[in-house]
Amino acid sequence: MKLSCEVIRDLLPLYFDKVCSNDSSSLVEKHLAECPQCMKELEKLKMDIESPKITDGEVQLMKNISTKWKKDRKSSFAKGSMLISALAAIICFVSYNIIGAEVLPDGTLVEPFALIPIGYVFLLVFIISTICNLIISRKHKANTY
Known part of the structure; x- marks a missing residue:
């Protein structure tokens, strides 16, 4: 089952926080292996959380x-x-x-x-x-x- 990038982007915060189901995690991982754009979105999510920009x-x-x-x-x-x-x-x-x-x-x-x-x-x-x-x-x- 091929999911759209929009659905995967909706699941990325849950995947990153490790609160989605095992089935959802495996679907996101399969999609990330094939889609560099969604992988960049996951990296942005990691960077935003790990290093907040405070002046x-x-x-x-x-x-x-x-x-x-x-x-x-x-x-x-x-x-x-x-x-x-x-x-x-x-x-x-x-x-x-x-x-x-x-x-x-x-x-x-x-x-x-x-x-x-x-x-x-x-x-x-x-x-x-x-x-x-x-x-x-x-x-x-x-x-x-």
Whole structure:
């Protein structure tokens, strides 16, 4: 059975990756033995995969993008932790005031006191995140100039 060059060219990537069936491989090998054009296509496929053409400018561009992503990731983390901790602190303090305190008939005071120190912990995290964000932004500005 004689296959056209177009069919063989469709099978060449699978043949090169060794993922086609044994029957398909044998058909491709028979065709390659008789067809120098398809053999050149297989060689092109090998060269494209083995030696990608990347210029120095493209390498430098990717390094610049990678560096910017790393800086942005740190800044985004600091800003996100600032926002979350500020919201959590506000929620703790507001919840404490909404829930309120009550005195039981036996004279015991019942209040959600744990919300106060938790709120202060979140406030501390907010302050630390703000300081980290300021440091990161100053370093970023210093590296930009």
